[in-house]
Amino acid sequence: MFVLxxxxxxxxxxxxxASIAAEVAANTGxxxxxAPQAADLAAVAETxxxxxxxxxxxxxxxxHTGSTLAEAASRAGAEGTxxxxxxxxxxxxxxxxxxxxxxRAGLExxxxxxxxxxxxxxxxLDPDSVxxxxxxxxxxxxxxxxxxxxxxxxxxxxxxxxxxxxxxxxSTGEDLVAASDLGAEGVLLAxxxxxxxxxxxxxxxxVDPIA
Amino acid sequence: MFVLxxxxxxxxxxxxxASIAAEVAANTGxxxxxAPQAADLAAVAETxxxxxxxxxxxxxxxxHTGSTLAEAASRAGAEGTxxxxxxxxxxxxxxxxxxxxxxRAGLExxxxxxxxxxxxxxxxLDPDSVxxxxxxxxxxxxxxxxxxxxxxxxxxxxxxxxxxxxxxxxSTGEDLVAASDLGAEGVLLAxxxxxxxxxxxxxxxxVDPIA
Amino acid sequence: MFVLxxxxxxxxxxxxxASIAAEVAANTGxxxxxAPQAADLAAVAETxxxxxxxxxxxxxxxxHTGSTLAEAASRAGAEGTxxxxxxxxxxxxxxxxxxxxxxRAGLExxxxxxxxxxxxxxxxLDPDSVxxxxxxxxxxxxxxxxxxxxxxxxxxxxxxxxxxxxxxxxSTGEDLVAASDLGAEGVLLAxxxxxxxxxxxxxxxxVDPIA
Amino acid sequence: MFVLxxxxxxxxxxxxxASIAAEVAANTGxxxxxAPQAADLAAVAETxxxxxxxxxxxxxxxxHTGSTLAEAASRAGAEGTxxxxxxxxxxxxxxxxxxxxxxRAGLExxxxxxxxxxxxxxxxLDPDSVxxxxxxxxxxxxxxxxxxxxxxxxxxxxxxxxxxxxxxxxSTGEDLVAASDLGAEGVLLAxxxxxxxxxxxxxxxxVDPIA
Numbered sequence: 001m002f003v004l005x006x007x008x009x010x011x012x013x014x015x016x017x018a019s020i021a022a023e024v025a026a027n028t029g030x031x032x033x034x035a036p037q038a039a040d041l042a043a044v045a046e047t048x049x050x051x052x053x054x055x056x057x058x059x060x061x062x063x064h065t066g067s068t069l070a071e072a073a074s075r076a077g078a079e080g081t082x083x084x085x086x087x088x089x090x091x092x093x094x095x096x097x098x099x100x101x102x103x104r105a106g107l108e109x110x111x112x113x114x115x116x117x118x119x120x121x122x123x124x125l126d127p128d129s130v131x132x133x134x135x136x137x138x139x140x141x142x143x144x145x146x147x148x149x150x151x152x153x154x155x156x157x158x159x160x161x162x163x164x165x166x167x168x169x170x171s172t173g174e175d176l177v178a179a180s181d182l183g184a185e186g187v188l189l190a191x192x193x194x195x196x197x198x199x200x201x202x203x204x205x206x207v208d209p210i211a
Numbered sequence: 212m213f214v215l216x217x218x219x220x221x222x223x224x225x226x227x228x229a230s231i232a233a234e235v236a237a238n239t240g241x242x243x244x245x246a247p248q249a250a251d252l253a254a255v256a257e258t259x260x261x262x263x264x265x266x267x268x269x270x271x272x273x274x275h276t277g278s279t280l281a282e283a284a285s286r287a288g289a290e291g292t293x294x295x296x297x298x299x300x301x302x303x304x305x306x307x308x309x310x311x312x313x314x315r316a317g318l319e320x321x322x323x324x325x326x327x328x329x330x331x332x333x334x335x336l337d338p339d340s341v342x343x344x345x346x347x348x349x350x351x352x353x354x355x356x357x358x359x360x361x362x363x364x365x366x367x368x369x370x371x372x373x374x375x376x377x378x379x380x381x382s383t384g385e386d387l388v389a390a391s392d393l394g395a396e397g398v399l400l401a402x403x404x405x406x407x408x409x410x411x412x413x414x415x416x417x418v419d420p421i422a
Numbered sequence: 423m424f425v426l427x428x429x430x431x432x433x434x435x436x437x438x439x440a441s442i443a444a445e446v447a448a449n450t451g452x453x454x455x456x457a458p459q460a461a462d463l464a465a466v467a468e469t470x471x472x473x474x475x476x477x478x479x480x481x482x483x484x485x486h487t488g489s490t491l492a493e494a495a496s497r498a499g500a501e502g503t504x505x506x507x508x509x510x511x512x513x514x515x516x517x518x519x520x521x522x523x524x525x526r527a528g529l530e531x532x533x534x535x536x537x538x539x540x541x542x543x544x545x546x547l548d549p550d551s552v553x554x555x556x557x558x559x560x561x562x563x564x565x566x567x568x569x570x571x572x573x574x575x576x577x578x579x580x581x582x583x584x585x586x587x588x589x590x591x592x593s594t595g596e597d598l599v600a601a602s603d604l605g606a607e608g609v610l611l612a613x614x615x616x617x618x619x620x621x622x623x624x625x626x627x628x629v630d631p632i633a
Numbered sequence: 634m635f636v637l638x639x640x641x642x643x644x645x646x647x648x649x650x651a652s653i654a655a656e657v658a659a660n661t662g663x664x665x666x667x668a669p670q671a672a673d674l675a676a677v678a679e680t681x682x683x684x685x686x687x688x689x690x691x692x693x694x695x696x697h698t699g700s701t702l703a704e705a706a707s708r709a710g711a712e713g714t715x716x717x718x719x720x721x722x723x724x725x726x727x728x729x730x731x732x733x734x735x736x737r738a739g740l741e742x743x744x745x746x747x748x749x750x751x752x753x754x755x756x757x758l759d760p761d762s763v764x765x766x767x768x769x770x771x772x773x774x775x776x777x778x779x780x781x782x783x784x785x786x787x788x789x790x791x792x793x794x795x796x797x798x799x800x801x802x803x804s805t806g807e808d809l810v811a812a813s814d815l816g817a818e819g820v821l822l823a824x825x826x827x828x829x830x831x832x833x834x835x836x837x838x839x840v841d842p843i844a
Contacts, residue, residue, distance in 0.1 A: 072247075494672040
């Protein structure tokens with residue numbers, strides 16, 4: 001199972017979370033990555049944790065202001081990037097373009113989508129993985145694996161071979177195991193770790209069943 | 212005169228340009244800043260050059276993925292931010308929101324606009340400065356001060372007190388002086404330095420008349 | 423006072439509301455207009471009511487698919503258009519472009535904005551009127567004139583001469599009078615009439631104090 | 634073969650083109666439809682021609698200003714809608730949402746896309762048809778069937794059963810036959826008819842080989 005912690009624009013200390021994630025990954029053997037703000041990529045990567053961008057733009061080198069160039073994210077230490085997160089939905093043509101940009105820059109990719117039909121569509125654009133995140137569950141603390149397990153299994157079917165991650169509402173080790181049992185090969189986490197009073201304990205107990 | 216070098220998504224080495232800009236600024240006493248990719252902010256700031264973001268989002272801390280949080284740009288070393296560049300036009304409400312975000316994070320602001328009417332509008336949102344960049348001149352090598360000097364003087368009038376910078380087509384010391392003579396208090400540069408064969412010579416000869 | 427009824431995408435019969443509005447306008451002498459879906463403009467205009475578009479795009483004749491051409495709205499019978507409604511916020515450059523498009527097509531214009539600062543900005547783009555609609559009050563039934571009267575008076579000041587309409591939460595004749603007393607020259611209505619059980623009575627009682 | 638004439642925002646008389654299209658369809662038995670501005674849907678439908686919207690929004694009835702409600706397009710006479718045209722690209726989630734909206738309103742759907750990979754993705758969202766339009770050929774007069782026939786055959790493969798239309802550069806009967814030979818079940822036309830000096834002759838000669 002791959003555990004990706006999306007730090008969003010949370011008021012947490014990204015270096016702190018990154019250092020904890022690096023240690024927990026080393027101690028447990030679980031693959032854990034952290035996705036900070038673009039401006040924090042370099043500092044987060046320096047902790048040694050696997051570092052991901054939250055987004056890269058559908059651009060090549062050139063006259064583009066205020067975009068996130070895949071090559072710059074990679075140079076700062078990113079090894080992968082989320083795309084089309086429900087908080088940053090992209091046009092179909094731009095998912096395609098951002099995937100090509102990520103490929104060019106050597107970034108691994110996860111394309112998010114809301115439902116199995118969109119997962120089917122997204123997987124045809126050849127990302128490394130897809131992630132299903134029903135928007136109505138984001139930030140609720142109710143895991144998709146419990147609220148609507150069919151969404152996960154239907155997404156695994158729809159992805160026809162592309163690995164599926166499971167987002168929205170994952171916060172405990174039990175959720176992680178449930179997601180795995182439904183066929184997910186990873187989870188997207190956010191507030192469950194980034195806003196926890198004790199992020200280390202939160203993350204350790206989360207990965208404990210798969211450590 | 213304030214000289215802001217926008218590195219856009221150019222295939223240049225941002226550290227290289229930043230180091231040169233820092234030295235030229237120190238040697239000449241001219242205020243020079245560099246605006247790199249968000250992912251490059253920290254590395255550019257480490258060179259000692261005045262560092263600007265190309266954009267910050269209209270968000271506060273919270274659940275926002277793939278946005279540029281003003282606080283993160285500031286933490287990485289940015290001292291200011293461009294907003295509403297013609298390559299990243301914002302909704303009116305988001306220019307307002309991004310200005311409030313920048314203010315919160317202690318970032319100086321320049322709001323770009325296409326023409327004197329939009330400059331008048333932008334200046335009413337209380338940015339630190341505005342910049343007029345006729346889209347049809349961007350990247351042409353023809354400075355706005357030569358192609359249409361009235362746009363600059365009309366923008367200075369329209370801004371009613373807010374300092375006006377002048378973008379689009381500036382590449383020589385002569386252009387800089389012409390912009391200053393028309394009432395501009397700074398210039399936005401991009402390809403003229405960032406894509407020059409010899410960025411140091413390009414920048415030195417550009418600021419020479421005001422050094 | 424100008425009363426503009428925005429039918430949004432409500433499940434009402436636009437012809438029915440338009441006919442009622444035309445009669446109430448004729449009977450009371452109050453200026454009342456109706457803004458339906460673009461596809462309903464022609465049928466609404468045929469009722470004889472003053473007809474407005476909800477939006478026109480910042481385009482000229484040419485290769486643009488799925489946009490709302492100002493000239494087509496005008497040909498279908500629109501006499502004016504809302505722009506930058508809080509449910510359809512536009513980029514600063516596009517408010518400017520849409521105003522120029524509306525002007526070309528002979529459409530009267532109202533630019534909406536959230537707060538006095540944005541009203542100041544919008545009014546510098548030379549619309550015929552501006553409308554202040556604090557997003558937090560839309561659809562609440564609490565009129566801005568009661569919840570935060572300063573927003574209206576500050577908007578009137580900020581607009582420096584451009585007529586100000588008042589949106590969000592207006593539903594009674596008392597609200598209308600309060601808005602007028604604060605300096606507003608019109609109101610934007612929506613659900614108060616369009617979703618009323620008896621739209622005629624709702625509209626009649628609303629305009630009664632100014633009839 | 635289905636021939637859909639997209640009138641875009643051209644300065645043509647939509648009623649004129651629609652009347653011609655209705656007559657040519659009746660005389661030749663070829664299925665021909667016209668997609669005008671939303672504001673022109675009702676007038677175009679009255680000519681008796683099969684009428685399509687250029688776009689419908691991903692919304693249901695409710696508080697949405699300046700959007701194109703599928704139900705309103707249908708009520709005005711539309712029988713189908715284009716979606717995700719290269720001049721109006723949509724977010725993946727909104728293509729899904731607009732398809733559901735069109736379905737609800739009884740509109741037939743064609744989702745446009747740039748290349749076979751995006752065609753594969755779009756077809757997984759269950760539109761009635763997809764249309765491949767390489768952006769670089771739009772408006773060139775060079776038909777995709779000639780410039781890059783593999784794009785058409787690859788799109789037919791990628792669509793795995795969803796009918797494929799062919800856009801961009803189609804202007805002659807020969808192009809139509811070539812598209813058909815490559816597996817396309819229809820074509821999107823625009824300037825070739827809408828901007829022709831003699832639209833009737835242009836359309837008649839276009840459909841002649843399949844009449």
